[in-house]
Amino acid sequence: MGMSSEPTAPVSSDVRKVSFDDTRGAFAHLSNQELRFSYWVFKLMNSPLVVKISSQLGLLALKLHLPVTWMIKATIYRQFCGGESIVDSRKSVQKLGNAGIGAILDYSVEGLSHEKDLEGTANELLQVLHEAEDDPNIPIGCMKLSGIARFALLEKVSSKVQLTAEEQAEWERAQGRLERICEKAASLGVPMYIDAEETWIQPAIDQLAETMMQRFNSKRAIVFTTLQMYRHDRLAYFGKLIERARAEKFRLGVKLVRGAYLEKENERARSKGYPTPMQASKANTDQDYDGALDLALKHLDCVEICAGTHNEASCMLLVEHMRQKGLPNNHPHIYFSQLYGMSDYMSYNLSGSGYNVTKYLPYGPVKATVPYLIRRAEENTAIAGQMSKELRMIQQEQARRKTS
Numbered sequence: 001m002g003m004s005s006e007p008t009a010p011v012s013s014d015v016r017k018v019s020f021d022d023t024r025g026a027f028a029h030l031s032n033q034e035l036r037f038s039y040w041v042f043k044l045m046n047s048p049l050v051v052k053i054s055s056q057l058g059l060l061a062l063k064l065h066l067p068v069t070w071m072i073k074a075t076i077y078r079q080f081c082g083g084e085s086i087v088d089s090r091k092s093v094q095k096l097g098n099a100g101i102g103a104i105l106d107y108s109v110e111g112l113s114h115e116k117d118l119e120g121t122a123n124e125l126l127q128v129l130h131e132a133e134d135d136p137n138i139p140i141g142c143m144k145l146s147g148i149a150r151f152a153l154l155e156k157v158s159s160k161v162q163l164t165a166e167e168q169a170e171w172e173r174a175q176g177r178l179e180r181i182c183e184k185a186a187s188l189g190v191p192m193y194i195d196a197e198e199t200w201i202q203p204a205i206d207q208l209a210e211t212m213m214q215r216f217n218s219k220r221a222i223v224f225t226t227l228q229m230y231r232h233d234r235l236a237y238f239g240k241l242i243e244r245a246r247a248e249k250f251r252l253g254v255k256l257v258r259g260a261y262l263e264k265e266n267e268r269a270r271s272k273g274y275p276t277p278m279q280a281s282k283a284n285t286d287q288d289y290d291g292a293l294d295l296a297l298k299h300l301d302c303v304e305i306c307a308g309t310h311n312e313a314s315c316m317l318l319v320e321h322m323r324q325k326g327l328p329n330n331h332p333h334i335y336f337s338q339l340y341g342m343s344d345y346m347s348y349n350l351s352g353s354g355y356n357v358t359k360y361l362p363y364g365p366v367k368a369t370v371p372y373l374i375r376r377a378e379e380n381t382a383i384a385g386q387m388s389k390e391l392r393m394i395q396q397e398q399a400r401r402k403t404s
């Protein structure tokens, strides 16, 4: 594990084959009891009605200050989060590390707006980098710009409306926080992923991410931007970024995802009457995602990528492209990444076959992680009555253990 500045030369001849059907390897890290727990959580989330009602009740109970945090902590939080603090998360980091999987500590506190809180998040991110310095099981850090800059300010900068003098000073303070974080990441040699967010704040994020990459990625990718391929303009933007990186001689770090805010984006476009920035269909998103993987592999001499996806076909496509190009499984410019508690059957099998794998490991106070947890629950509900793949794989492993 650990990202390196080596160019495209193979670092080993590891070309082992990977299969996502090996439930034994995929769930070896879970005891029977832990497997039963995961089964139970995914079974509950499989019902769209249960997810809808419990999300609304959970949010309401928190608003009314009812004592429900213990219940959230004992269920969905336990499945998807590492703990309430960095120290609390160490056990989960170690467990992933035992299987060769790197943890990306994701401080999951959202929607902050006071300067003191934004400063607090920046300090927390610096702490994560310090933790990574001491722990090889944490190869990379990640952050959301909206955690260190006020959302409404990011929106105003993105819309290119003139800032007031006070806002300009606030914007400079936010940029200062980002610079401090990227400087620390560079001095420790720990890459930092900048997450992609809503399209109406993304222009400001893109501009900052590009500036940071230009400044810190001269030898290797320290700063990574994120491209959401559910946007119909991102493949073209990726091409432009590659041209810029080549012209200005910096390494392009890119995390490729499909995108987490589809309904919110479409809803806003509808209500404000502008054309949606989203792709016309899931098939178009898939096509551009796979197109972006292809483009990245064509430019591996200047691009480093993280495929942040639970999509089996995309992962297998990347595996196949690597094989065809004769790249070793652990090529230093290619990472696979999934979210903690999800798609273990992919993460553990990829890692078991020698690929570079990380998992986003969210942590933070239970209450603060609720929006994140609701997104995960919604992502894991049954589609058109079909049981989630996750649940099927857990069931298969339970059956295998019973008979063996």
Ligand SMILES: Cc1cc2nc3c(=O)[nH]c(=O)nc-3n(C[C@H](O)[C@H](O)[C@H](O)COP(=O)(O)OP(=O)(O)OC[C@H]3O[C@@H](n4cnc5c(N)ncnc54)[C@H](O)[C@@H]3O)c2cc1C
Binding pocket: 194, 195, 196, 197, 226, 228, 230, 257, 258, 259, 260, 261, 262, 278, 279, 280, 281, 282, 283, 285, 307, 308, 309, 310, 311, 337, 338, 339, 360
């Ligand atoms: C390591 C990691 C980092 C991440 N970082 C970010 C980030 O920075 N920003 C962010 O937004 N998300 C991020 N995500 C979340 C990610 O966007 C979702 O997990 C992802 O969208 C789920 O898609 P998938 O690739 O796993 O595959 P799938 O389950 O195959 O795809 C589902 C996705 O396809 C897209 N989609 C579905 N229906 C349609 C439709 N009708 N039209 C167009 N598109 C459609 C949506 O994006 C949907 O989420 C991250 C995920 C991981 C694993």
